[in-house]
Each structure stands twice: as C-alpha cells, then as structure tokens.
Amino acid sequence: MATVVAPVPGRSRWLVLMPYVVLALATLPILVLYVWLFYSSFFPRVEGFRPIGDLTFDNWRFLWDPASVPQMRNRPPVIPLTVNTLLFATLTSLISLLVSSMAGYAFSRLRFKGRRVFLGGVLLLHSFPSVTLLIALFVVLRTLGLYDKLVGVILVQTAFALPFGIWIMKGFFDNIPWDLEMSALVDGAGRLRTWWRIMLPLVKPGLLALGILLFVEGWNQFLLPFVFMPSGSQQTLSTLVRGILGEGRFVDYGLLTAVGLYYIAPVLILFVLAQDQLMRIYSGGVKG
Amino acid sequence: MRVALDHLSKKFGDVAAVNELDLEIRSGEFVALLGPSGCGKTTTLLMIAGIYRPTSGTIVFGDRRVDDLHPKDRGIGMVFQSYALYPHMTVAENIGFPLELRRSVAKSERDERVREAAGRVEVGDLLERRPAQLSGGQQQRVALARALVKRPDILLLDEPLSNLDARLRHDMRGEIKRLQKEIGITSIFVTHDQLEALTMADRVAVMRNGRLQAYATPDELYARPRNRFVAEFIGTPPMNFFPAELGSRNGSVVARAEGIEVELTRAQLPRGEARQATMGVRPEHLSIVSPADGNVTGEVYVVEPMGREQIVDVQVGERRLRVIAPPGFTGRIGDRVGLRVAAERLHFFDPTSGERLS
Numbered sequence: 001m002a003t004v005v006a007p008v009p010g011r012s013r014w015l016v017l018m019p020y021v022v023l024a025l026a027t028l029p030i031l032v033l034y035v036w037l038f039y040s041s042f043f044p045r046v047e048g049f050r051p052i053g054d055l056t057f058d059n060w061r062f063l064w065d066p067a068s069v070p071q072m073r074n075r076p077p078v079i080p081l082t083v084n085t086l087l088f089a090t091l092t093s094l095i096s097l098l099v100s101s102m103a104g105y106a107f108s109r110l111r112f113k114g115r116r117v118f119l120g121g122v123l124l125l126h127s128f129p130s131v132t133l134l135i136a137l138f139v140v141l142r143t144l145g146l147y148d149k150l151v152g153v154i155l156v157q158t159a160f161a162l163p164f165g166i167w168i169m170k171g172f173f174d175n176i177p178w179d180l181e182m183s184a185l186v187d188g189a190g191r192l193r194t195w196w197r198i199m200l201p202l203v204k205p206g207l208l209a210l211g212i213l214l215f216v217e218g219w220n221q222f223l224l225p226f227v228f229m230p231s232g233s234q235q236t237l238s239t240l241v242r243g244i245l246g247e248g249r250f251v252d253y254g255l256l257t258a259v260g261l262y263y264i265a266p267v268l269i270l271f272v273l274a275q276d277q278l279m280r281i282y283s284g285g286v287k288g
Numbered sequence: 289m290r291v292a293l294d295h296l297s298k299k300f301g302d303v304a305a306v307n308e309l310d311l312e313i314r315s316g317e318f319v320a321l322l323g324p325s326g327c328g329k330t331t332t333l334l335m336i337a338g339i340y341r342p343t344s345g346t347i348v349f350g351d352r353r354v355d356d357l358h359p360k361d362r363g364i365g366m367v368f369q370s371y372a373l374y375p376h377m378t379v380a381e382n383i384g385f386p387l388e389l390r391r392s393v394a395k396s397e398r399d400e401r402v403r404e405a406a407g408r409v410e411v412g413d414l415l416e417r418r419p420a421q422l423s424g425g426q427q428q429r430v431a432l433a434r435a436l437v438k439r440p441d442i443l444l445l446d447e448p449l450s451n452l453d454a455r456l457r458h459d460m461r462g463e464i465k466r467l468q469k470e471i472g473i474t475s476i477f478v479t480h481d482q483l484e485a486l487t488m489a490d491r492v493a494v495m496r497n498g499r500l501q502a503y504a505t506p507d508e509l510y511a512r513p514r515n516r517f518v519a520e521f522i523g524t525p526p527m528n529f530f531p532a533e534l535g536s537r538n539g540s541v542v543a544r545a546e547g548i549e550v551e552l553t554r555a556q557l558p559r560g561e562a563r564q565a566t567m568g569v570r571p572e573h574l575s576i577v578s579p580a581d582g583n584v585t586g587e588v589y590v591v592e593p594m595g596r597e598q599i600v601d602v603q604v605g606e607r608r609l610r611v612i613a614p615p616g617f618t619g620r621i622g623d624r625v626g627l628r629v630a631a632e633r634l635h636f637f638d639p640t641s642g643e644r645l646s
Contacts, residue, residue: 183372188360188389201376
C-alpha cells in the first residue's frame with residue numbers, strides 16, 4: 001500500500017528535510033572513509049584522496065599468492081586466520097546465546113534467593129572495562145593451561161559478553177505474558193520444556209539480534225586474541241591487520257586497505273542482511 | 289471429581305489475598321467464583337491449578353490431597369482470560385500441545401483427539417491457522433479445546449468471557465454452560481460479572497477481600513442474600529437500601545423507613561423486638577402507582593428506557609430509589625408518583641455487621 005505523506009501545514013519542506021540533512025552530514029565522514037578504503041585497495045598508491053597509477057588487483061595478492069607479499073611471509077596464511085576468526089566469533093556468540101537465554105529466563109521468571117544481588121552483580125560486571133582484568137585473566141588462563149589457545153580466549157570473550165546478553169534476554173522474556181507460561185505448566189510442561197518449546201520460540205527475534213551483535217563483537221575483538229594468543233597459528237584477522245599496520249619501517253597502505261576490506265566485508269554483509277532483526281533489539285518487539 | 293478447599297489462605301507479603309477459604313465443589317458441578325477485582329478469586333483459581341502455592345490450608349481433588357502437586361499432575365485443564373494461545377503454533381499444535389507432552393499418547397491418537405476436541409467447539413476448519421489469524425471468539429474456542437483435549441478431571445476458567453464483545457459473550461455463555469453439562473466435567477470459573485455467574489453456574493461463591501461472603505445457588509443468592517454485600521452485588525440495577533426501624537403494632541411487626549410503613553409477614557419477621565435495621569428492596573419489587581395508592585410518594589428524578597422495561601429513579605425525601613417500571617410508564621421528570629413496596633420481598637440486614645436478620 002502506498003503511503004501518502006500529506007504536507008504539514010505551516011511548516012516548510014525544509015523543516016521536514018532538516019533531520020535528514022543533519023544525519024547525512026554526521027554520517028558523511030564515515031562514508032567518505034569507507035569509499036576511500038574501497039578504492040585505495042584497487043590502486044598502487046593514493047595521495048590524499050587522489051589515486052595514483054592504474055587500477056590493479058595487486059593489493060589483494062595476499063589472498064592467492066601470500067608468498068609474494070613480504071609482510072605476509074612470517075605470518076600464518078589468511079585462510080586459517082579467517083577460520084579461526086569465524087570459529088571464535090561463532091562459538092562465543094553461540095555459547096553466550098545459550099547461557100544468556102537460560103539465565104535471562106531464570107532472572108525474568110524464577111524467584112530465587114539472591115536474585116536481585118545476582119542481577120545487580122551482572123550489571124556491575126558489564127560496566128567493568130575488560131582491560132583492567134587482563135593480568136588477572138592471564139594468570140587464570142596460565143593456571144588452567146588455556147593460555148595461547150583459542151578455547152581460552154573463547155571462554156574469556158564469552159564471559160565478557162554474558163552480562164549484556166543476560167540483560168537483553170531478560171528484557172525479551174519480561175515481555176512475554178505470564179499467562180502463556182502458566183498455560184504451558186497446566187498443559188503439562190516442566191520448566192525446561194516450557195523454556196524450550198514456548199519461551200524460546202517467542203524470543204527468537206531477540207536471539208537473532210543478540211546473536212548478530214555478539215558475532216560482530218567477536219569478529220571485531222582484537223585485544224583478547226592479541227594478548228592471550230601471541231603465537232601465530234591461533235591468531236585472528238584483527239591481529240593480522242594490526243601486524244601489518246605495525247610492521248615498523250614503512251606501512252603498505254594498499255595492502256592494509258585490502259586486508260582491512262577483506263576483514264570487514266563479512267560484518268557489512270551480515271548487517272545488510274540482518275537489519276530488521278537488529279532494529280528489534282531496541283524496540284523489544286514480541287507479539288504476545 | 290469433587291474439589292474441597294479447606295482453610296485455604298494465600299498471603300503476598302503481609303497482604304492476605306485469600307483468607308481461610310472453605311469451599312466444596314461437588315463432582316460435575318459448575319461453580320462460579322464471583323467478586324469485585326482484588327477479592328482473591330483469581331488467586332484461589334491459581335492455587336487450585338497449582339500455579340500458586342497456598343500459604344496454608346489444603347486442596348483435595350476426589351480423595352487425593354493435591355496442594356503439593358505440580359500443575360501437570362493435577363489433571364486439570366484451564367482457559368485463561370487472555371486465552372494464552374501459543375502464538376508460534378498453529379491451532380492444531382496448540383490443541384495438541386498437552387498431548388504432545390504425554391508419551392503414552394501416540395501421534396495418530398493425538399491427531400484424532402485434536403480433531404475431536406476442535407470439532408466439539410466448532411473450530412475444526414481452522415486447524416492450520418495461527419492464533420493471530422483468529423477472532424476473539426475463535427481463540428476462546430481453541431483455548432477451550434486445548435483445555436479439554438487431555439480429558440481432565442477438572443476444568444478451570446479465568447474470566448473466560450471478559451475479552452469478548454457483548455454479543456459474543458452472550459453466545460459463549462450459553463455454549464460453555466452446555467458444553468460443561470454435556471461432558472459433565474467439574475468446573476470452576478472466575479468472574480467479576482454477576483450476570484455471568486448467575487446465568488452459568490450451579491452454585492456461586494461470592495468473595496470479598498479474600499473471604500467467602502456467600503456460597504449458594506443463583507436463586508438463593510438473589511432471593512435470600514446472606515448479607516448486605518451480597519445483596520448489593522447481585523442483581524442489576526442494584527438493590528435500594530435505607531435505614532429502617534423495626535417495631536410492633538397491634539401484634540404484628542412493622543418496618544418504618546423514610547415515611548414508608550410496611551407490615552411484615554411472620555416468616556420474614558426478625559424476632560419482633562424494636563431495633564434498627566438496614567432495609568433493602570430490589571428495583572423490580574417496587575412498583576409505580578398513583579400518589580394516593582403508594583406506601584410512599586416521591587418525585588421522578590430520571591427515566592431510562594431499556595426497551596423491555598424502564599429504570600426510573602424516584603426521589604423520596606433525601607433518598608433516591610431505583611424502580612423498574614413497565615415500558616408503558618409515561619411519567620416525566622418532576623412528576624409526583626406513589627411507590628408500592630412488595631412487603632414479602634423486603635430484606636433486612638444488621639446495620640453494623642451487615643448480616644441478614646431473618
């Protein structure tokens with residue numbers, strides 16, 4: 001159905017356009033940077049905003065011929081790094097989803113001793129900057145033999161992601177009418193089955209949105225893999241980007257932009273595909 | 289199956305939502321829990337369902353004490369005010385859900401019973417729809433089918449009609465009553481609407497502030513309300529009340545109130561000594577006559593025609609009395625009229641305790 005926007009009497013068209021103008025201006029710098037990033041990766045050199053030389057795929061050589069790229073010589077190949085990053089992002093988001101949806105349900109529905117203390121504690125944890133815990137985490141991971149292992153970093157990242165996830169999921173569960181749950185109990189379901197068959201399907205939009213956010217967070221995570229997986233084979237793409245950037249003598253910006261684009265492409269695609277789901281996390285929409 | 293509540297109480301913090309409730313529901317009986325909002329009727333229902341745990345007291349189904357049992361082990365079906373249909377499931381999946389949880393029921397039998405339950409409440413052709421695609425009345429029927437599909441011993445209904453529009457409410461009232469009698473299932477329903485309670489239930493439990501006010505058949509509640517609260521709550525328009533003095537004259541008992549003087553029959557006479565009382569008379573037991581013929585005269589305050597009858601407010605002294613008049617009544621605002629009181633239909637209550645005096 002076509003929506004006809006009636007002109008608002010007494011208001012000029014300019015006033016209506018104002019928000020768009022403001023938003024466009026605010027977004028422009030980021031947009032310019034992305035465009036710059038994009039074409040820089042296809043030219044040998046860029047001075048300011050002006051590309052120098054002919055269109056080339058040279059900068060992307062790291063994908064099919066890493067041996068010919070000097071900066072890639074002492075590093076693990078891109079594909080295993082990509083797999084690592086994918087594993088890291090996927091596993092952290094899946095584990096976080098599982099735990100947050102169970103904990104969120106419990107916080108939303110069950111009245112147990114210390115519930116308020118736990119909820120407050122979870123919020124407190126969320127406000128903790130992860131940097132401050134690096135040393136303590138290092139000791140813990142060393143003791144557990146998980147230092148320099150993907151599993152260890154996955155666990156740490158999951159732990160950091162949980163407070164946010166739990167609160168978001170609690171919010172989604174809070175929106176589901178109690179009647180539905182009582183009805184499931186009367187119909188003969190236990191708590192676990194009610195959670196699985198009735199509650200989870202109803203918070204699916206929340207799960208999807210949270211899952212995407214967590215995935216992106218994992219994909220972008222730099223500090224934890226960098227600190228806790230110093231040796232090559234276990235690294236992720238973010239550490240590769242930082243490696244190329246910090247190569248010392250001179251930085252190959254062409255290569256950097258190509259690797260950078262390669263690194264952000266999955267996230268961009270994910271955002272484009274999942275826009276609708278992501279919007280819902282802020283409107284918290286569950287139809288009862 | 290018989291249901292017995294014994295000294296049942298539920299406290300939320302310091303507030304007693306239900307206070308020492310004793311109630312027995314006979315097997316196959318249809319009982320309404322009636323009262324204003326906050327009277328504890330829904331809390332009582334949820335305790336029977338096993339969703340709330342009683343603070344004290346016992347609940348017995350048949351010969352079995354159930355107050356520690358999980359809802360799923362109580363053999364109950366329940367219809368919620370909001371219907372509580374699972375939005376992500378089709379009608380068939382909704383109705384089948386209680387059976388899906390029972391391993392003893394095979395898939396083929398489940399389908400059969402879903403069809404049977406759906407057919408009984410006439411939603412057989414909606415099985416593939418989702419709840420959001422149904423009208424309020426259809427959702428209500430699906431909720432009923434889901435409650436009945438596992439063949440429970442007891443059916444619980446929480447305000448089953450309050451989400452329906454007036455027309456549909458009337459239809460469903462009759463249908464639920466008929467269904468209950470057909471299956472013969474012991475049923476308890478909660479309502480704040482006295483008309484629903486009176487029309488559907490075999491017996492009505494009137495509650496206020498967590499306490500049972502009366503438990504009787506609709507006829508009895510109407511004809512001999514046990515206290516002033518019940519008298520006021522049952523019947524539309526509500527009963528008229530005024531303070532009266534009971535005394536004797538020439539060997540018979542008379543009640544005097546607001547210039548009305550009525551001689552009472554022996555059956556309704558509250559012992560005979562002179563005392564104060566609250567007199568109650570229903571609007572349908574007052575009739576409008578010429579000023580000379582009435583027990584009392586007054587002035588028409590307002591007339592509300594209802595089609596089949598008219599509700600006339602008559603100002604008598606300081607008080608305004610509601611009277612039901614036949615459609616032929618042509619009085620206008622300000623007219624002087626007489627009121628005739630049906631003496632045998634008067635009710636008397638203790639002015640302080642509110643208890644019935646006869």
